[in-house]
Amino acid sequence: MSWRIQFSQHGTAEVLQWQEQPDTPLAADAVRVRLQAIGVNFIDCYYRSGLYPVASLPSGLGSEGAGVIEAVGSAVQGWQVGERVAYATAPLGAYAEYQDVPPGCLLRLPEQISCEQAAAGLLKGLTVQYLLRQTYPVQAGQHLLWHAAAGGVGLLACQWARALGARLIGVVSSPAKAALALQHGAWAVIDRSCEDVRERVLELTDGQKCPVVYDSVGQASWSTSLDCLQPRGLLVSFGNASGPVEGVNLGLLAQKGSLYVTRPSLFHYANSPTALQQMADELFGLVASGQLQLQASQRLALRDAAQAHRLLQSGQSSGSLVLLP
Template identity: 60%
Template structure:
């Protein structure tokens, strides 16, 4: 029997169960992947707690992984058994030795990218790709603000921005995380536990503020993010690590300078096999060139997914986290 992580009820990391299951055979447009490494992302805590609804219960968990094609459905032509593949857009259930994936959600994993690198970078890298290259195209010498700059997405964002000649100001919660973000290429770092973020941004920009804020934190940083934006600036709210932004009065956007806000999701950008592969190719190109490094990978055994969630929620981690079956 194969092993996977599932949950029957919402709650803390203790609801995660390590259970036996029998993998099914692929449908016509499906691919069964034998996972070699599995990405861990904050969004999975939303499903576990019930902030985001799972399609059914009991539910698997996780959307990201890298491995080898075990079997393909009758209508699948672009991958075959034995191919190295990677995925980052689900469906739920990647915390498993085997995962059934719609063929359209798979990308080829280049030979020069390891399974661990693929699982560590796919979802986070795709996120940075659409944030920086599609939601708002950042430009050389532009000053931007990126919250949680020492986390998994933030670590990649710091490197990617630096490679593009963009001046990224990162927010962090400790001196250790500040050092981590700076090592990854952040132009400046603000420790929000000790400094007023909006005031410091004003100082760093000579009173101009920034054109765009990337905010994956949510409720706790909502107003701070708005206060850091220049006239007609854009807030890209792409996550809810501190809880969802709710009860928004749109008038605040007018009063703070005719601001814009968008709430993008990866699925709206990687919305076809061609778009997904093109985005993945750019991510892996950045890794292969050395512009984005994913060497800082924290590894847990699959059975220890609960501990991984405990560490993630407590913000004890930097860089990327993976589970190893």
């Protein structure tokens, strides 16, 4: 027997249950991982709340974890019991002591990266990789605007943009978060609690605005993001922390400068084992060179997953949350 977090109905963090689960036979095409650390991400809240659909209820939660291979299915090749692995694109169920994972989702952990570091930063790091390197390949010297710059994804983006020589302008919600974003490599910060984001972007870019804006906030920041773009600029909307963007008037894109909008997903970029490995190699390379730091800012016991979700959605947390079985 082992334990996991599950939910039987959609709702607030209170629907998360600490549930014992019986041992089941390992499928021939799966790998069983004994988890040592589990990543908590905003997408987990979307599945829990019902914003994103799940296959059936009750359902497990979480797609990111790191640990040690406990068993290998009879049809699986290339993986061995005892190997340290991490994953960020697995089916839901990582909030658990053990998870059976398709081998195509697995990545071997380099020696210098701990399981806790991987759980804190793999999904977020892969997200920053596809956003900065594929969705819009950022160039040295370019300005870019990044909402929620002191969050787990945002702090990695600050570091990665600095490594690329780009000028990341981070939007934050408090002086403490502004200091944190600057510490992690933001070129400049805007505290939206006391500054006008549109005006500050104009000042910081000498009236030129930004060729790209990265927005994980959604509904509350949509209009502001459009106003911070240069003509023919790209709004990358990759999250809905304040609620989904709905009722979009496409005519606004023409009025504000023939703007582009995309709503990307990691799963459409890391859509094969080869693509996933290439993205991870770049991430791990930056970590090995010291240009990128993967670390958890807060750690909670696995059974306290509901508290982790409350912290994440309250806006009070910064950096990465990790659950420990």
